[in-house]
Amino acid sequence: MGAHWVYILASQRNGTLYIGVTRxxxxxxxxxxxxxxxxxxxxxxVKRLVFAEPHDTAVGAIQREKNLKHWPRQWKIALIEKDNPEWRDLYGELAGGLGS
Incomplete structure (x- = not known):
């Protein structure tokens, strides 16, 4: 079974955020x-992938997405900046290892 992903997109650093879930x-x-x-x-x-988190199950990923959507904006920013302080677009870095 492949991973399910919770991800955050941003329009720019500290710009508009979007949280989603996908397989x-x-x-x-x-x-x-x-x-x-x-x-x-x-x-x-909103096109820049700034956070991606794998989950083993759809249920786990959906619950995490719901939780993140209820977090205050500053908590979301802190989550992004923990591993991606420059807000770089992670898609290019992850694309090679993310088979469909």
Whole structure:
């Protein structure tokens, strides 16, 4: 069974944040980056992957996503900056190791 992912996208450093969950992170990132489905991320230009966390189960990933969405903004920023203080786009770093 493959990993399920909880991820955070940002429009820019300390900009608009989007939290999502998916089983296929490369596919979902492509959808966000191309605006394939429109919606929030397309409207606000939220395309930079700044946080990605694997989970063994869909239930665990969905629960983590729900929890993060209720966190205060500063907690979300601290979570991102713990491992990614420069807010670099992690997609390029992770893409090679994220088989679909």
């Amino acid at each position: 296929d992170l490369p596919k979902r990132m492509h959808e966000h980056r191309t605006g394939l489905h429109g919606g929030f991320t397309a409207q606000y230009g």
